[in-house]
Amino acid sequence: MEKDYLIRAITTNKEIRALAIRSTDLVNKAQKSHQTTPVATAALGRALTGGLLVANLLKSGSEISLTISGDGPLGRVVVNANYKGEVRGYVGNPNLDFMVNDAGKLDVGGAIGNGSLTIKKNLGLKEPYQGSIPLISGEIGDDLTYYFTKSEQTPSAVGLGVLVDKDLSVKASGGFLIQLLPDASEETISKLEENLSQVNSISSLIEDGVSPEGILEKLLEGFDFRVLAKADAQFKCKCDRNRVGALAASLGEDELKDILEKEGQVEIRCHFCGEYYRFSKEDMDAILSNKA
Ligand SMILES: [Zn+2]
Incomplete structure (x- = not known):
């Protein structure tokens, strides 16, 4: 059976860093633990998936907390993730009624509302590093993209997707994070933009059985890349x-x-x-x- 895992890669021209993750099982476990309704599952699942991507960029032993504070009916979304691929999290209102937007999709942005996204990194130093941005759409992927660009000055693209089944379980969940490294050429940037425009639903790729490696092959089409790290990903709490x-x-x-x-x-x-x-x-x- 397929498992949840995350990979981190770099193009051989050293111009792009790319991560991809399958998170179906761990979001399923979160859904069962919190008995979330579909829009809450989508929000929590995207935040858990995004948190794991952010945490994987840190050094070993470090962890992050990601907090989305919005004024919408979902309340706060809080996620802790570490370098080892362990993540836990919750939403303020797991029982939120079904919400869909004009496009007929789960309205995560509407459930979260206006507010801020904050990432705290505990790097083992005295003071944790903290960065915060106002929410762009509340859809979480867009907000993380803005966070990296604004707060860490790293041009990035983040895609996160959760597909909820009719029985409320999670059919597919996954995500990617692409970052331009300082020497990226104009040519690389335009090719990458073209690739990104062709991947419109990360959760459908996962649903179709595409692996994290397969996702990077699509996103980095035309580039050679090398996988630098692979880690299992799981929903795991620290409480005892x-x-x-x-x-x-x-x-x-x-x-x-x-x-x-x-x-x-x-x-x-x-x-x-x-x-x-x-x-x-x-x-x-x-x-x-x-x-x-
Ligand atoms: Zn716990």
Whole structure:
């Protein structure tokens, strides 16, 4: 069976860097974890896919957080991704009603609304690097394209696509990121523009079974390229029972006592993956006495 993975390549003339990813399974897992409706699935899936592309440009050990804050009904979209191809994320309103735009497509831009996109990079330095741009369309691919061009001064093209099936599962998901390197010639730029204009739906390519390598062959048609890195991609959270238990303990004894009396247990749901953690009075006593 095909798996989700990402590749990063460079043209042999060293003028273009290109990444492509298949993210169908990981977006499917996110859809199931958060029970998202189609427009929320499309928004979350694009953000997860884009986050992985951004994170792959970093050095090993680094991670990014991507936050889209819009005034639309979807609320915030938050994604954490790392260099290893692990990603997690959530949207403010996973139950958003079906929304389509004039073209009959899922209206991600309308669901997100106006606002900003912020990328924080934790590079292991004291201060994380942070860049922010106003949203261009809220469609996420366009916004990331603008982010790279404006905030990192790297002319780029980002394509992201998620195809949701009738049963709400994810039929296909994927993306690409193309960047011009400083020595790119006019000839390279115009050939690349021509190639880009011929790829109109990344999710249909994935649906047709085209691999990340095959996507780059289309985008880089006429150029020789070399794949520099390949990484598995997966939806994976960092939460665990110990960490969540410590978080529960930080609610304070009065509040915990109150919750335990009313509910019989303390239940905490991880925002990022939807996992529930439940603690009985005995569990909480053990956590608190360990802490003391
Ligand atoms: Zn989690």
